[in-house]
Amino acid sequence: MDDDVTMVRIYLHEADHGRRKTLMQEILNLLADQHRVQGVVVFRGIAGLGVGGEVRASDLLRLNVDLPVVIEFFDQPTVVDAVLGTLDGMVPKGHIIAWRVGRR
């Protein structure tokens, strides 16, 4: 592998709100404008477990209401540290995962 970077996954629900925009959109704006982070992809899950253990899932009769959303990105560890510092007040504690990976 050519170099070491830090991979991050942020776990949200679609109904999450921050100020006037959705939390997902606020985080994407921060990643794009302030940090020029590389490799940002957003995934939507088809089901997830809520806080009380209930299963949230999509099906044909219900719209995709409050499904889990994961924002994934990777960059130099110093860039990621700066980003995580900024995210602290925006994302509920325990919802950000990070680990070292090789990039090629």
Next chain:
Amino acid sequence: MDDDVTMVRIYLHEADHGRRKTLMQEILNLLADQHRVQGVVVFRGIAGLGVGGEVRASDLLRLNVDLPVVIEFFDQPTVVDAVLGTLDGMVPKGHIIAWRVGRR
């Protein structure tokens, strides 16, 4: 990062069955009821390679038949060890991946 947790990904196909319910639903019930595991998200892929190397993919003319499904969750290493012990008889060998990550 605030603490170390174990991240797990379980690889299934939508047609997988366990007893009377789909294997995916059985695993989600186990994670919710028995272990109260945190951070559970289910993803559906748009294509995958089957056992014989054939590509399974969705397209407009076919319904989403037998697409790959990935159940992802993270929790304290001791909780994850207990969960993996329970899953051993339910998931085909070689279909569970785990690694240590930092959580914040």
Next chain:
Amino acid sequence: MDDDVTMVRIYLHEADHGRRKTLMQEILNLLADQHRVQGVVVFRGIAGLGVGGEVRASDLLRLNVDLPVVIEFFDQPTVVDAVLGTLDGMVPKGHIIAWRVGRR
């Protein structure tokens, strides 16, 4: 865990082209035919950041144009090394991530 394998994620955009087929299809063919790689799943994101920082996203009024696609697979480290050597000329630099995980 039973053994150590290498997990890989390849980041593409749906509009990526390689020779006459899409890059995604070329990579899947290579993984299936030449390497018989295990555990291959393709995911499509709902949004991503492009090279210039712009957000690419799907919404009801636009078709899913140029969304991010991630090809994920895992296998023995020696198999993965061989695969990555073959992918070098096909995937833009910096778009492949790899790390060690336990498999069960």
